[in-house]
Amino acid sequence: MGWLQKLIGKVGGAQPTDWTLLDGLPDPGLGIAGKPIVPDQCYIELYVESLRLEKARRFATTFHGLIYSFASLARQGTDRAELASVTKPQNLATLGVNDLNRVITVSKRVMRPMPWRGNPLGLELGLFSIKSGNLLSPLVNYITKVSDLAGISVVTRLNPFVPLVLEGLDMIAGQTADSEIELAIDTDMSLVDSRLCALVARPKGTISGASLKIDPQDRKLLVDGKPLQAAYCVFSIRSSSMNPEWGEIPALKEAYADFTRAIMTGKHKEAEEALAAFNRQLIVSPDLISADKDRLKEKVKADLRDAFPGGGQSAPDGVRARFENRKLADLNLYDQ
Structure with a gap:
């Protein structure tokens, strides 16, 4: 853990004090939240549900949206599992300035089902905007392909991929003129049930979970019933009795x-x-x-x-x- 903490400051415009994590948002009928998470009785998955971007405005050109996640959790009979994922969903592949005013529904799994062995869940989650073209677009494509290979492997075979993914992200982040951190979190979470969460580009203390709701149609974030005009990422930690893999x-x-x-x-x-x-x-x-x-x-x-x-x-x-x-x-x- 801690890659994002080291990164913050490298990428222009990153101000961690302006990001607020809101945990346990009401489920608008999606059937995600409220399912028990009990050691050795379920699997957990991580999904990014929707997002809104803002900082990519300075590129004045097309750009990529990139989702990074890194999870650390207890694993039976061995070291903690570490799973790195970098994904560029199709609806984040090539975006323009006009896309910054809309909410993008992703509902993309970024951590495959893992047996839950007990607290805590170590979680890094980052949302990046990366200027398209020049040398970064091929690098983004390469890193997401490596991550896809890692994502379909069990943890014992994942370890060699983690350094490759993080090294590639370091190279991307080093291009400060062409990359932005929209949002990021590095935290440990204690889980007793599945939940919907939001990471919002608002200073701590200026927004509360009580004022937020998730639109059941496109999963956008509403504040006092109106679309939130800020960068954000809605994500879910899901509980399942089955492991499809x-x-x-x-x-x-x-x-x-x-x-x-x-x-x-x-x-x-x-x-x-x-x-x-x-x-x-x-x-x-x-x-x-x-x-x-x-x-x-x-x-x-x-x-x-x-x-x-x-x-x-x-x-x-x-x-x-x-x-x-x-x-x-x-x-x-x-x-x-």
Whole structure:
């Protein structure tokens, strides 16, 4: 943590005293806020919902909107997880001065589902405007591509990407004539439920959460019922009982592939040993909550019974066809 703190001051116009974090805004019917966040009973995700830009006015040309996030949270049996993300959603790809008067609805996930192991959630969130053209546009494209690769990896494989992402952001921030921090936050949050938050370009003490509401149609921020005329970023911390990326966990994918290969031999003993190896990987996996581990264990155990009905020592004809090219994600963990 702390990259944004080091950055503030490098980029022209950044004044952290002019930014206010408003936590726990009322949910206007989006179904996001108020869901329990309990250790080992849910996953959490981070979404940027909407934003409004202002400081890019000085560019007098087209520019990119860039969202940076860095999350640090407890991880079972190992060091804290660290996830870096830099994204340029399509509706932030190329903006002009005329876009500064409108609210941009993003609803973009910037942190993939992670098992919640307990407080705190360390969070850095930054919104940048970057002048398009010259050398910065290719660099922005490169950093977002690297971030996309990191975002689909589990945390154990993410670590090599983090320095690349941050180094690229340092290079962008160093071009003070062509980049602006619109908003930024570096904080630790204690979570008991899911929530909607807003980071607003207003001095602390000059705006209160009681006066703010989120428009359910385009998620823009309203103050006393009228659109807020300031730069802001509405974001959400969401709770979910399901991890849609469970089937992409590398250690489990590899262990399940070994299991299906053992089934393909037609030998019950080899398949049993491979199942035991899969279960060992499942027990130590930090990327699933306990309920999902139990569910997945039963799914794979059912595969063994399917391959060797009646406890037979040899697989009957037809098993190869059923298990050939079978992948972990084919198990339909949530029966959907």
